[in-house]
Amino acid sequence: MTSDKIDRMGRWEPDAAGRLREAAMALYAERGYDGTTVAEIADRAGVTARTFFRHFADKREVLFAGSEQLERHMVEALAAAPADASPMEAVTAAVLATAEFFDDIRRDYSRRRAAVITSTPELRERELIKMATLTTSLTDGLLERGVAPDVAALAAETGVAVFRVSFERWIAAPDDVPIADVIQATLKTLAGLTA
Amino acid sequence: MTSDKIDRMGRWEPDAAGRLREAAMALYAERGYDGTTVAEIADRAGVTARTFFRHFADKREVLFAGSEQLERHMVEALAAAPADASPMEAVTAAVLATAEFFDDIRRDYSRRRAAVITSTPELRERELIKMATLTTSLTDGLLERGVAPDVAALAAETGVAVFRVSFERWIAAPDDVPIADVIQATLKTLAGLTA
DNA sequence: CCAGGTGATGTCATTGACTGACATCACCGA
DNA sequence: TCGGTGATGTCAGTCAATGACATCACCTGG
Numbered sequence: 001m002t003s004d005k006i007d008r009m010g011r012w013e014p015d016a017a018g019r020l021r022e023a024a025m026a027l028y029a030e031r032g033y034d035g036t037t038v039a040e041i042a043d044r045a046g047v048t049a050r051t052f053f054r055h056f057a058d059k060r061e062v063l064f065a066g067s068e069q070l071e072r073h074m075v076e077a078l079a080a081a082p083a084d085a086s087p088m089e090a091v092t093a094a095v096l097a098t099a100e101f102f103d104d105i106r107r108d109y110s111r112r113r114a115a116v117i118t119s120t121p122e123l124r125e126r127e128l129i130k131m132a133t134l135t136t137s138l139t140d141g142l143l144e145r146g147v148a149p150d151v152a153a154l155a156a157e158t159g160v161a162v163f164r165v166s167f168e169r170w171i172a173a174p175d176d177v178p179i180a181d182v183i184q185a186t187l188k189t190l191a192g193l194t195a
Numbered sequence: 196m197t198s199d200k201i202d203r204m205g206r207w208e209p210d211a212a213g214r215l216r217e218a219a220m221a222l223y224a225e226r227g228y229d230g231t232t233v234a235e236i237a238d239r240a241g242v243t244a245r246t247f248f249r250h251f252a253d254k255r256e257v258l259f260a261g262s263e264q265l266e267r268h269m270v271e272a273l274a275a276a277p278a279d280a281s282p283m284e285a286v287t288a289a290v291l292a293t294a295e296f297f298d299d300i301r302r303d304y305s306r307r308r309a310a311v312i313t314s315t316p317e318l319r320e321r322e323l324i325k326m327a328t329l330t331t332s333l334t335d336g337l338l339e340r341g342v343a344p345d346v347a348a349l350a351a352e353t354g355v356a357v358f359r360v361s362f363e364r365w366i367a368a369p370d371d372v373p374i375a376d377v378i379q380a381t382l383k384t385l386a387g388l389t390a
Numbered sequence: 391c392c393a394g395g396t397g398a399t400g401t402c403a404t405t406g407a408c409t410g411a412c413a414t415c416a417c418c419g420a
Numbered sequence: 421t422c423g424g425t426g427a428t429g430t431c432a433g434t435c436a437a438t439g440a441c442a443t444c445a446c447c448t449g450g
Contacts, residue, residue, distance in 0.1 A: 011445040012399065037435065048400060053437065125320040128327060132319075150388060193345060206416040207427065232406065243429060248408060 017055040017065070019045040024062040029112045033059075033120040060126045063113060067130050070101055071137055078141040087147045091159035092187060094138060098163060099180040102170065111171050135160045162186050212250040212260070214240035219257040224307045228254075228315040255321045258308060262325050265296055266332055273336040282342045286354035287382060289333060293358060294375040297365065306366050330355045357381050 013019070023044035027036040038059055042049045056062045077097030081090035102110060117123040135156050142152035166183040173182060208214070218239035222231040233254055237244045251257045272292030276285035297305060312318040330351050337347035361378040368377060 016398080038437090039435085049436085050401080050438090051399060054398080057437095059436070121324070124327075125324045128323040129316070129320045132323060154388070193349070211427080233408085234406080244407090245409090245430080246428060249427080252408095254407070 013046060016045065016047050016051060020047070020052055020055055021062055021065060025109065025112060025116070028063070028116045028120075033116060033123060060123055063117065063123060064126060064130055066101070067134075070098060071134050073097055073101065074134070075137050075141050078138060079144070081145075083145075087142055087145070087151055087155040088158070090142065090145060091138060091155050092162075094141075095159050095163045095166070095183055096180060099178065099183070102167075102179045104175065104178075107171070107175065110167075114168075114171055131160055131164065134163075158190070162190060208241060211240065211242050211246060215242070215247055215250055216257055216260060220304065220307060220311070223258070223311045223315075228311060228318060255318055258312065258318060259321060259325055261296070262329075265293060266329050268292055268296065269329070270332050270336050273333060274339070276340075278340075282337055282340070282346055282350040283353070285337065285340060286333060286350050287357075289336075290354050290358045290361070290378055291375060294373065294378070297362075297374045299370065299373075302366070302370065305362075309363075309366055326355055326359065329358075353385070357385060 020041060024036070024041045027041055027044065038052050039049045041062070042052045045052075052062075056065065074094040074097055078090050078094040081093040085093070117127055138156035138159055139152045142155055143149065147155070162183065166179065166186040169186065170177065170179040170182045215236060219231070219236045222236055222239065233247050234244045236257070237247045240247075247257075251260065269289040269292055273285050273289040276288045280288070312322055333351035333354055334347045337350055338344065342350070357378065361374065361381040364381065365372065365374040365377045
């Protein structure tokens with residue numbers, strides 16, 4: 001636990017959570033989720049396993065750390081939509097607000113992360129419940145806008161679907177395509193389906 | 196490991212998996228999922244913990260044992276639908292086919308099971324992935340019927356949604372309401388929404 | 391400048407989920 | 421009767437997760 005840097009920068013190297021996130025992604029990508037132990041992640045991050053669990057509830061959560069923030073951001077964008085916006089317009093605003101999170105820098109991380117998640121059942125479970133939680137939050141947000149319950153649920157579900165599909169497409173797209181464009185394209189596809 | 200019955204009925208009491216299922220449900224309902232250990236479940240079923248894991252992949256799976264069978268049944272019903280049935284008609288047939296699994300006898304078990312699942316995040320995760328798998332299977336079934344990919348995905352998603360909502364309503368309904376009736380009612384609600 | 395509080399971490403011990411390897415032994419078929 | 425088979429038990433081990441307690445740089449009030 002003693003490196004030159006640590007002694008120079010205060011008691012501990014700052015941003016343990018960030019180091020743990022990076023270490024986890026690197027190891028998951030390299031050896032797979034099952035082939036990686038929490039102790040190894042902690043080692044690479046220069047902390048102990050106990051500290052890992054102080055920052056993340058479990059071994060899966062380290063890959064979903066940003067999701068509460070993303071969700072909060074979407075809910076805020078939903079609430080910030082004009083009062084006279086239709087439910088779907090408000091949801092669209094929320095989905096488009098995710099663009100601020102997924103710039104070109106995050107794309108590479110997102111790709112590796114997605115690869116690990118899709119190849120690990122345990123992580124797919126976690127992702128599903130995150131999406132379900134997001135759906136619930138958006139539904140609640142719509143209800144607060146005075147949207148009827150049935151409509152709110154459907155709009156939220158649709159919005160999350162659009163986000164999921166767009167995210168996948170964005171990951172697969174060339175490096176210079178911004179996610180906002182992909183979302184717009186997905187919305188256009190949706191419009192074509194319902195028409 | 197030696198009871199009178201065992202000695203009389205062959206080397207082991209038959210249906211260890213069934214006993215484990217019942218023991219697990221009883222203990223989960225009584226002490227909660229987290230408050231129950233696999234060793235306790237195994238004890239109550241008259242086997243060892245090692246045997247538990249020979250029958251079920253993990254502590255969660257014991258509550259989802261019948262799901263592959265249900266899924267297979269639905270996919271078969273989907274395939275058995277008339278060739279000229281619309282995608283949604285075929286999916287409806289699949290959903291209605293679940294009625295054979297959920298009779299009055301299963302209702303009580305289903306209620307207790309649902310109570311445990313909704314109050315345990317880990318189990319909700321597992322349920323979500325089961326539903327996702329079901330959706331994929333139904334989508335594949337529709338594709339084999341020659342349905343267009345986009346339509347197939349949407350129809351499957353809708354069908355699973357109808358199943359989920361109906362199942363919840365059935366559990367909450369009086370004891371003499373068959374699930375088939377609830378499903379029909381849900382379908383009617385859906386028709387009203389889209390109209 | 392010092393004492394005490396605070397927060398992030400380390401250390402240790404423990405529980406419990408899950409797995410692999412090997413042993414057992416009633417049953418069944420040749 | 422004998423050997424194979426299958427379901428189980430036993431044992432040892434790994435690893436995720438948690439609680440209790442110690443440490444110690446840093447900050448703040450006096």
